[in-house]
Amino acid sequence: MKTRTRNIIRSAGIAALIAGCVIAQSSSTIFAALAQSLNETFENWQVLCSSQTGPRRCVASQQQAGPQRQRFLAVELIPAAGNTLTGTLALPFDLQAEAGASLQVDDRPIGRPLRVRHCGPAGCLVSLQLDSATTDKLRMGTTLKILATRADNGMPMVYSLSLEGFAAAISRVTVLTR
Structure with a gap:
C-alpha cells in the first residue's frame, strides 16, 4: 500500500513537472513573440x-x-x-x-x-x-x-x-x- 501511494505521488510529481515544462515552453514562446x-x-x-x-x-x-x-x-x-x-x-x-x-x-x-x-x-x-x-x-x-x-x-x-x-x-x- 505504501509503495502504491509513493508511486501515485511520484507519478503526480512527474506529471506536474512535465506540465510545468509545457507551460514554461508555451510562456517562453508567447514572451518571445511579444518581445519581437x-x-x-x-x-x-x-x-x-x-x-x-x-x-x-x-x-x-x-x-x-x-x-x-x-x-x-x-x-x-x-x-x-x-x-x-x-x-x-x-x-x-x-x-x-x-x-x-x-x-x-x-x-x-x-x-x-x-x-x-x-x-x-x-x-x-x-x-x-x-x-x-x-x-x-x-x-x-x-x-x-x-x-x-x-x-x-x-x-x-x-x-x-x-x-x-x-x-x-x-x-x-x-x-x-x-
Whole structure:
C-alpha cells in the first residue's frame, strides 16, 4: 500500500513537472513573440515595431477611420539619415491619381505635389521622401494637411492629421532603430 501511494505521488510529481515544462515552453514562446513586437502611443501617433522576419523595423504611424472603422487615411514614416523621413501615405481610392497630392503644415505648403504611386482596393499609395527642413516643420507644427482631387467630380479633398505626439514618436523610432 505504501509503495502504491509513493508511486501515485511520484507519478503526480512527474506529471506536474512535465506540465510545468509545457507551460514554461508555451510562456517562453508567447514572451518571445511579444518581445519581437512593440506598440507605443504618443498622443495621436503610434510607434510600431516588429522583428519577426529579420532585423527590427519600426515606424511612426497615424491612421484615420470612418464610422464603420474602415481605414481611409494612413501614414507611416521612418527616420532616415540627416533628419530626413521616408514613408508611405495611403489615401482613399476615389482620388484623381494624375493630380497627385500636396502637403501643408499649418496651412503652409511644403514641397512639390507628390506623385500617386499606385491605386488599388486598399486606396492610393504615395511615397514620401521628406527633407530635413520639412521634418523640422512637421516636428514644430500642429496639423498636416493632405490635399488631393476627387476622381468623380474634380472637387478638392482635404485630409488633416494631427501632429500632436509626432516629434516624440519620430524620436522614439530613431532610438529603437539604432
